[in-house]
Amino acid sequence: MKAVVITSPGGPEVLQLQEVDDPVIGDDEVLVRVEATALNRADTLQRKGMYPPPKGSSELLGLECSGTIEAVGKNVSRWKVGDQVCALIGGGGYAEKVAVPAGQVLPVPSGISLKDAASFPEVACTVWSTVFMMSRHSAGETFLVHGGSSGIGTFAIQIAKFYGARVFVTAGSEEKLAFCKDLGADVCINYKSEDFVARVKEETGGKGVDVILDCVGASYFQRNLDSLNFDGRLFIIGFQSGSVTQVNLQGLLARRLTVQAAGLRYRSLENKAEIVSEVEKKVWPAIEAGKVKPVVYKYFPLAEAAEAHRLMESSLHIGKILLVA
Template sequence: MTVTQILQSEMTAIAISKPGGPDVLKPEIMAVPKPAVGEVLIKVVAAGVNRPDIIQRKGLYPAPPGASPLPGLEVSGIVVALGDGVEPEWMGRSICALTNGGGYAEFCVAPVGQCLSVPESLTMEEAAALPETLFTVWSNLFNRGFAREDETVLIHGGTSGIGTMAIKLGKLFGVNVIVTCGSDQKCIAAKTIGADHAINYKTQDFVEEIKKITGGQGVEIVLDMVAGDYVARNLNCLKEDGRHVTIAVQGGVNATLNMAQIMMKRLTLTGSTLRPQSADRKALLGDEIYRYVWPDVEAGKLKPVMDEVFAFRDAAKAHAHMEAGNHIGKIVLTMG
């Protein structure tokens, strides 16, 4: 392992003291982690807050074997140490990274294949808000959903971090975007971000609205983070050969399906969750993002939608803010 001069062997991290509400997030002093083979050590500048952090804090989403038990799946910062096998030019680089956990800390490790250099077009807070949503949307909308130019996608949770990234990335690649949101205000915000249509699911039947918008044709893809009883309704929104991609199960893990409908319309049902996937798989995603998306990030054409930045010590407030459900875009913690 190659190490630059780190002035401390211990760090402050925000740990989950026990399963529960936001107040269980507590600062703890612990050892600075050491990068393993193929990893870098990052001095964290900012960390994104994501729904899986909330679920982990509640005790419902344990860290995979070998991963840090600390929350935090994405960070930005400066590379201060290299594990064996990492090219020396990474040292001192400003990067953002998809982590395997541990982002709520002064220092964090990440596989180098999950790191991307931060261009001048982004602040470090914006950079910290990119990896989790960008890897997730790219993997599911394009790799699994096979989204193509001029196709139409229905995205649930249109003003969430995932939803806003899906709008922006979809429009960047010429996809028509319809979203659902929980208020008229959020519908307006989603259209301002770039959605072609926004449906208030609390006052409108999104299945009927999809029929109206598409002239009865339906959409090619549904990107769904609700699951539960939404799945059967989503299938009614799909045209023949449509693709249904599940990325979260906020509405429940069980769904009742009409298998004859799936056969007759030749539908594809798929989905994924990012964190348990192998480092090799995530590195492949990182390489695709670097080649196909990062040039637009560098040119300033793609930035995350930012909601609010909280101080590192206020992680509990950041979680409470996310759970209140009024945010639009990404919530970030900053060490500054």
């Protein structure tokens, strides 16, 4: 099969389309002929040699995909050859075929194209596991997501609104903020020209928000804590500004704050299967009702993976970038 290979750690130019061996599936896996895969920031880190795949996972890039099942392992009962699916994967999406643990496979939501279904697994599993399963966000609470125009952000706005949140976002341009507003964001903050802490306090009568989902890391850590309400929860999923900082712990104690951090890729197969099952039960109905829609900025063929990475690293896009096999 053809797959995008990292020829050596480096810039986008190290991504090359080459012939590689087909994946071999295990007894609890399915083989998917890939229709599309989506880019994630983790892909750019892996390309640079900074984010190795978990032991036993494919060395190829790609953490989610959509496609058609071509073969099933002997222990797989739910899925059959010909099923159209999307999936959360530990790697291997930048290819024509990928082996997927059966517990990480999802049906394509009704009303969504097979191609666009690739935009959902990673963001849905990330947001649902962090904001809802671990941070216990409930209807009527306030929620802030940094990077509101990103793939994570555009999904988080929609699913949080569906579940009754008042949604705050930060983004770096008026165009991106307007897009977030159209998706349902209630308070849109330009982090380049506004102090998001002051704006959050102003909009909440001095209280702060209940849950924050953050991909920025070090430079936002103290400001995130300062933006939280009593019993507020900060969930960190990235370190775009670095991972080392200083913090004043007094606020944590005084306002009973919770700080958590997690990624998806290094979780156990059992934990991933649990998250995927929850997503199918709680998120898929919102998609099928038209309340959560795919936000795809641009499609590239696999052979143009380098160009897709350049676009992602420019941060000019809104939503997801897809590679079509």
